[in-house]
Amino acid sequence: MKTQIFAPDEITAAAATLRAGELVAFPTETVYGLGADATNEAAVKKVYQAKGRPSDNPLIVHVNSVAMVEQYAAEIPAAARQLMAHFWPGSLTIILKIKPGVLSKTVTGGLATVAFRYPDCAPTLALINAAGVPLVGPSANTSGKPSPTTAQHVYHDLAGKIAGILDNGPTRVGVESTVLDLSTAQPVILRPGAVTQADIEAVIGSIELNHHQVKQDEIPKAPGMKYKHYAPNAQVYMVRPDADWQQVKQWLQEQAAPVGVMATDSILQQLQLPATDLTFSLGTDVTTAAHRLFDGLRTFDHHPTIKQILVQAFPATGLGLAYMNRLNKSAGGQYFKY
Numbered sequence: 001m002k003t004q005i006f007a008p009d010e011i012t013a014a015a016a017t018l019r020a021g022e023l024v025a026f027p028t029e030t031v032y033g034l035g036a037d038a039t040n041e042a043a044v045k046k047v048y049q050a051k052g053r054p055s056d057n058p059l060i061v062h063v064n065s066v067a068m069v070e071q072y073a074a075e076i077p078a079a080a081r082q083l084m085a086h087f088w089p090g091s092l093t094i095i096l097k098i099k100p101g102v103l104s105k106t107v108t109g110g111l112a113t114v115a116f117r118y119p120d121c122a123p124t125l126a127l128i129n130a131a132g133v134p135l136v137g138p139s140a141n142t143s144g145k146p147s148p149t150t151a152q153h154v155y156h157d158l159a160g161k162i163a164g165i166l167d168n169g170p171t172r173v174g175v176e177s178t179v180l181d182l183s184t185a186q187p188v189i190l191r192p193g194a195v196t197q198a199d200i201e202a203v204i205g206s207i208e209l210n211h212h213q214v215k216q217d218e219i220p221k222a223p224g225m226k227y228k229h230y231a232p233n234a235q236v237y238m239v240r241p242d243a244d245w246q247q248v249k250q251w252l253q254e255q256a257a258p259v260g261v262m263a264t265d266s267i268l269q270q271l272q273l274p275a276t277d278l279t280f281s282l283g284t285d286v287t288t289a290a291h292r293l294f295d296g297l298r299t300f301d302h303h304p305t306i307k308q309i310l311v312q313a314f315p316a317t318g319l320g321l322a323y324m325n326r327l328n329k330s331a332g333g334q335y336f337k338y
């Protein structure tokens with residue numbers, strides 16, 4: 001299959017492809033999603049196939065109105081309505097009880113709940129509008145790899161396996177949406193993202209954060225949490241926020257094999273590491289770092305000999321919590337030790 005690149009004004013053609021039951025990756029403000037008509041079971045099955053995704057890991061349903069949620073959710077609690085009014089369009093995914101019989105088990109992995117997201121990205125909202133149906137959209141990467149923040153990342157992973165990619169340039173946020181479970185009495189954040197716990201609590205009061213580390217044999221709350229995630233080819237090591245980078249530099253100089261380094265400009269300058277294909281700038285702060293993290297990890301996959309990548313850690317607060325959640329998974333929990 002030839003994978004067609006659609007420009008942001010080629011919505012009609014991209015929507016027709018989706019209506020025909022084919023897959024079209026779409027941009028959002030967080031990462032690119034792998035789109036299919038959420039009401040077409042055969043199309044949704046293709047999503048799991050193209051990604052190599054385990055079929056018990058449910059998909060987010062992307063909508064462009066609260067009215068669309070009402071078609072598929074059993075009920076929308078008052079707290080959900082308040083959050084939708086505050087954060088939609090935006091990076092907050094809300095899990096609600098599903099209305100029986102309206103979406104196939106393939107979408108929800110057989111759960112009695114479904115995740116809804118209203119992305120803040122005009123071409124994709126136009127795409128949903130033109131398709132006339134909600135779109136499932138897991139991140140448009142091969143399962144286990146870093147999420148895609150450009151159309152090129154999607155093309156690298158899925159060319160030949162999907163019909164098209166709607167290219168809107170690099171995404172703005174860079175890490176996936178916050179996933180909030182509102183299907184139970186006590187709301188719980190299942191995945192941290194750009195909308196923080198404090199942001200949510202400012203609207204609906206106290207909520208929980210799921211810090212539980214899921215083991216392979218448990219049934220996890222967010223099924224995606226049990227799989228290997230965000231892993232580039234090389235082993236990633238996190239470098240603690242308070243690390244002595246002069247020691248890191250010394251260690252780097254002792255290595256025979258090339259090592260990739262991802263850090264802010266100020267640290268790269270402080271280290272006086274020349275800008276080579278072994279360094280990747282995370283910009284100035286945690287916001288730019290979140291925006292660039294996946295791109296950096298993917299960049300080193302194209303380097304033939306790098307077996308290790310050191311990546312600067314940030315304090316796990318605000319957006320830093322989302323950044324560290326992704327980085328920690330890509331590193332398999334490993335910190336740099338000297």
Ligand code: TXA
Binds near residue numbers: 028
């Ligand atoms: O920013 C994002 O959320 C991106 C863009 C494309 O919208 N999408 C994304 O989808 O990250 P995905 O499938 O890669 O991650 C969705 C996460 C998974 O961990 C999945 O297990 C969880 O949400 N999830 C989906 N439906 C769920 C449900 N009903 N109950 C619990 N967890 C759910």
Ligand code: MG
Binds near residue numbers: 138139147
């Ligand atoms: Mg994903």
